[in-house]
Amino acid sequence: MMFYALAIYKWANGLWMYQMEPIFFNTRFDGTTWLLMQTGVHTWLLHHPAAYGWCDALFYGWPLVYAALWQKKPGSRWAVCVVWLLINWLYVQCYTLYPTNSIEAHLGWLLLPLLLGAQRLQTFYFVLHGLRYVFIFLFFTAGVWKLRQGGFFNVDQMSGILLYQHSSWLVSEPNHWYSQAIYWLVQHPVVGYLLYAGLTIWELVWAVGFFTKRYDCLLFVSFLVFLVTDYALMRIPYTELLPLALLLLFSGYLLPKAEEEQAIAQ
Amino acid sequence: MFLKQVYRYNKWLFAAFVAFGVAQLLVFSKPGIVFSPFYNYGMYSGVIHIKPVYSVTHFEGLKAHEYSPQEWDKIFVTLERYEALPQNDSIYINHIARLYRKIGLSAPNIQHFSLAVPPHVFEAWYSTYVKKTVSNGALKSSLARQTKQYRWTGQKLEPLP
Numbered sequence: 001m002m003f004y005a006l007a008i009y010k011w012a013n014g015l016w017m018y019q020m021e022p023i024f025f026n027t028r029f030d031g032t033t034w035l036l037m038q039t040g041v042h043t044w045l046l047h048h049p050a051a052y053g054w055c056d057a058l059f060y061g062w063p064l065v066y067a068a069l070w071q072k073k074p075g076s077r078w079a080v081c082v083v084w085l086l087i088n089w090l091y092v093q094c095y096t097l098y099p100t101n102s103i104e105a106h107l108g109w110l111l112l113p114l115l116l117g118a119q120r121l122q123t124f125y126f127v128l129h130g131l132r133y134v135f136i137f138l139f140f141t142a143g144v145w146k147l148r149q150g151g152f153f154n155v156d157q158m159s160g161i162l163l164y165q166h167s168s169w170l171v172s173e174p175n176h177w178y179s180q181a182i183y184w185l186v187q188h189p190v191v192g193y194l195l196y197a198g199l200t201i202w203e204l205v206w207a208v209g210f211f212t213k214r215y216d217c218l219l220f221v222s223f224l225v226f227l228v229t230d231y232a233l234m235r236i237p238y239t240e241l242l243p244l245a246l247l248l249l250f251s252g253y254l255l256p257k258a259e260e261e262q263a264i265a266q
Numbered sequence: 267m268f269l270k271q272v273y274r275y276n277k278w279l280f281a282a283f284v285a286f287g288v289a290q291l292l293v294f295s296k297p298g299i300v301f302s303p304f305y306n307y308g309m310y311s312g313v314i315h316i317k318p319v320y321s322v323t324h325f326e327g328l329k330a331h332e333y334s335p336q337e338w339d340k341i342f343v344t345l346e347r348y349e350a351l352p353q354n355d356s357i358y359i360n361h362i363a364r365l366y367r368k369i370g371l372s373a374p375n376i377q378h379f380s381l382a383v384p385p386h387v388f389e390a391w392y393s394t395y396v397k398k399t400v401s402n403g404a405l406k407s408s409l410a411r412q413t414k415q416y417r418w419t420g421q422k423l424e425p426l427p
Contacts (some may be wrong), residue, residue, distance in 0.1 A: 010336075013334055013337055013340075014398070015336060021391075023383060023387070023388070023391050024351060024381050026351065026354065027357045027358065027380070028357075029300060030299070030302055031301040032301045037374075037379055040375070042378075043377065046381075103302065104307060110302065111303060122275060123279065137290065141306070141307055142307040142311075145306065145308035148308075149311040150313045151311045153313075154313045156314075160314035160317075161310050163317070163418060167320045167423065168322055168323060171416060172329065172330040173330045174422060174423070176330070183422055231335065235335035236335065255271065
């Protein structure tokens with residue numbers, strides 16, 4: 001459901017591959033991507049733009065295949081998910097080589113088929129929690145990076161970020177209330193810095209998730225707040241991370257026993 | 267302890283989890299290159315000061331508030347990415363080809379890592395791309411594009427003469 005809500009949102013913003021119709025790519029510092037690039041699939045697509053629609057159809061349509069088969073043919077679940085993983089990896093790797101957005105934001109699409117391919121309930125439980133740790137690591141290390149690379153110790157940090165991020169917006173509409181709000185923050189670097197420092201501390205607090213699941217609901221709610229405020233202040237949508245965030249809501253379930261699994265199977 | 271439970275359940279799954287964790291920590295410990303799906307999440311972590319001058323592109327008649335962040339990025343990030351195309355060559359020569367030589371393999375086909383798009387080809391494509399984005403599919407007359415230098419005055423961005 002979440003996947004298709006995001007699919008509609010992306011389609012409405014012209015972000016499907018057939019809508020972007022890219023004609024070039026940017027190589028990134030990713031060893032796995034370099035291996036894929038050797039196959040030339042990303043350049044083949046550039047020279048065969050009619051295939052963009054087929055790529056979108058596979059990427060957005062394959063979950064329906066999974067949904068159709070998961071109860072009728074549970075034994076085929078693993079095979080369907082292997083294909084799903086392959087489709088997602090090829091699509092996301094190519095899509096993010098083109099001038100679209102970052103591959104990091106698509107982490108959920110690269111990993112979630114692993115969860116849904118679990119044949120046993122207990123495997124599902126453990127993979128869910130493994131992905132939960134990945135999501136917690138994402139935010140915790142975002143905070144660590146701000147300490148490590150020095151952004152946290154620069155009082156002008158938020159002012160610099162806002163001007164860098166919004167220069168085209170500010171020049172386009174200097175008298176708009178949004179521009180005035182951004183300019184106000186830039187002119188008051190201490191206020192901006194407090195936002196940046198507060199964000200860093202919030203990210204570091206995610207470490208609590210490595211030790212207990214008690215606060216997962218709070219972490220989820222705080223993630224939603226982050227999503228909205230980051231969209232409003234930075235105009236950066238992190239909506240693609242929502243599927244991973246949802247795992248926090250399911251972490252409270254206990255490890256199913258083998259007898260429970262057999263009862264469900266019957 | 268979570269890993270203990272995984273070990274008791276299935277040793278292969280335990281090994282996969284440990285391998286994933288070790289790989290992610292290795293990527294985290296050595297900034298620079300990543301290996302999907304092991305990334306570093308350091309956006310806006312480096313020190314960023316206010317610059318004295320900003321080079322800003324804008325389109326005549328384009329009102330920012332009428333577009334979603336994604337539509338706005340489609341217009342401007344695409345331009346930035348095109349301007350960064352020459353970096354493909356640098357990454358290939360200084361990193362990819364060098365790495366392959368280091369491990370005793372011949373360098374991969376450069377055409378898969380570097381792509382030349384002449385400016386007139388890009389401009390023709392970009393013009394249609396922007397028109398589709400700004401008018402939700404219906405083509406409009408061309409939007410004049412300018413790149414100017416702006417200085418930060420302490421209050422706002424002002425164009426340099």
